[in-house]
Amino acid sequence: MSLTTNKMFYVSWEAFHRATKELAHQLLGRDFTAIVAVSRGGLVPAAILARELNIRVIDSICVASYEHDKQGSLRILKDASLEDNAKLLIVDDLVDTGETARALREHFPQACFVTVYAKPQGKPLVDHYVTDIEQDTWIQLPWDMELAYSKPLAEH
Numbered sequence: 001m002s003l004t005t006n007k008m009f010y011v012s013w014e015a016f017h018r019a020t021k022e023l024a025h026q027l028l029g030r031d032f033t034a035i036v037a038v039s040r041g042g043l044v045p046a047a048i049l050a051r052e053l054n055i056r057v058i059d060s061i062c063v064a065s066y067e068h069d070k071q072g073s074l075r076i077l078k079d080a081s082l083e084d085n086a087k088l089l090i091v092d093d094l095v096d097t098g099e100t101a102r103a104l105r106e107h108f109p110q111a112c113f114v115t116v117y118a119k120p121q122g123k124p125l126v127d128h129y130v131t132d133i134e135q136d137t138w139i140q141l142p143w144d145m146e147l148a149y150s151k152p153l154a155e156h
């Protein structure tokens, strides 16, 4: 993910849960036998989708992006042990530039790739998503935030 402006989209746990359940509605009736969560961001939506769609075989692929010289490529720290096939559901929280999604699509060409949030650049790479987010907006996910005191407006 890259932050180019300070536009923020704050997501509460409830909002994230609701959006992921909407994603589950889109996928209902499809015959998925297993989920691969893209760690780390995909772990939470993968758990929610597994519950809603009654999928009990869950695996993960652990990735990190190269930050300097090899920008754009992805390092696989741990691969999934499940074989690529059309009944495999690959889950991530969001698609931004699409670099992660592109690499995962190459890795799992037959699988269905879904995210909860999608920015315009990455959107064409996902099969299903729920919420559009502008490219220059940073998505603040609930596990990256905590409750904090907010000063009354009159005191600002």
Ligand SMILES: O=P(O)(O)OC[C@H]1O[C@H](OP(=O)(O)OP(=O)(O)O)[C@H](O)[C@@H]1O
Residues within 6 Å of the ligand: 001, 002, 038, 039, 040, 041, 042, 063, 065, 092, 093, 094, 095, 096, 097, 098, 099, 100, 101, 122
């Ligand atoms: O479309 P892209 O530009 O590739 O960005 C999307 C990726 O970025 C986030 O992961 P992040 O790199 O923040 O790692 P993390 O999930 O382990 O925190 C997110 O979970 C996606 O996997």
